[in-house]
Amino acid sequence: MNGIEKITARIDADTQAEIDRILGDAHAQAEAIAAKYRSQAAAEDADLLVRSQKAAAEREERLVSAAQMEARKSLLTVKQEMVEQAYQRALEKLRALPKEQYVDLLAAMLVRASSTGKEEVVFSPEDREEAGRAAVSRANDLLARAAAPELPLGDGAVASFLNKVAANVSAFAQGTAMLTLSEETRPMQGGFILKNGRIEVNCTFDAMIRSEREQTAGAVAKLLFPET
Numbered sequence: 001m002n003g004i005e006k007i008t009a010r011i012d013a014d015t016q017a018e019i020d021r022i023l024g025d026a027h028a029q030a031e032a033i034a035a036k037y038r039s040q041a042a043a044e045d046a047d048l049l050v051r052s053q054k055a056a057a058e059r060e061e062r063l064v065s066a067a068q069m070e071a072r073k074s075l076l077t078v079k080q081e082m083v084e085q086a087y088q089r090a091l092e093k094l095r096a097l098p099k100e101q102y103v104d105l106l107a108a109m110l111v112r113a114s115s116t117g118k119e120e121v122v123f124s125p126e127d128r129e130e131a132g133r134a135a136v137s138r139a140n141d142l143l144a145r146a147a148a149p150e151l152p153l154g155d156g157a158v159a160s161f162l163n164k165v166a167a168n169v170s171a172f173a174q175g176t177a178m179l180t181l182s183e184e185t186r187p188m189q190g191g192f193i194l195k196n197g198r199i200e201v202n203c204t205f206d207a208m209i210r211s212e213r214e215q216t217a218g219a220v221a222k223l224l225f226p227e228t
Helices: 003-095 099-113 125-147 157-173 205-224
Strands: 120-123 180-185 191-196 199-204
Touching (some): 003 205, 099 125, 099 191, 120 125, 125 191, 191 205
Parallel strands (some): 120 180
Antiparallel strands (some): 120 191, 191 199
């Protein structure tokens, strides 16, 4: 090998060494940069995971809260329906009373609702002729007896006669204070309307149930749902 070839070989060796050094530095820098970004990416991934988990937990909490609220609403609706059914059942039982019990109930209601004994009683078309007429008659008898209690005269025809006279005198003394059966009828589901001039007292079963519900709905709910 002559001198030029040696010089050329030396230059080539030095050049290759420099190339190798530069490449080595480049690889090292690239690895450092890659490691940096891998670390940053891992940190961002961890942060994203934490935020995702937090967002998922918050969403789950919102969903659970919404579900609980919806469940409470559903339960409240069921309770209200059950309470409504309880009063509806009571109304149905009143409407289904045997005739004699129904007449007794109407008569007792008339006596309690009457303030003068001279009111006019309005019934439904279905009740007027039979149950209504019988109830007014029975109520008038009860009002007369209340105004003139039976005399303590013992048994016998004389005592019975005197008691009847006393009842008749009492009714006469009240100025013929007798409830009257109105010619008017109105649609209603049991009960009656008591009229005294322009003043009316609603004693229909529907009105009674509504009034009773306003006062007792809470107690009925507790009886139906004692653990809630």
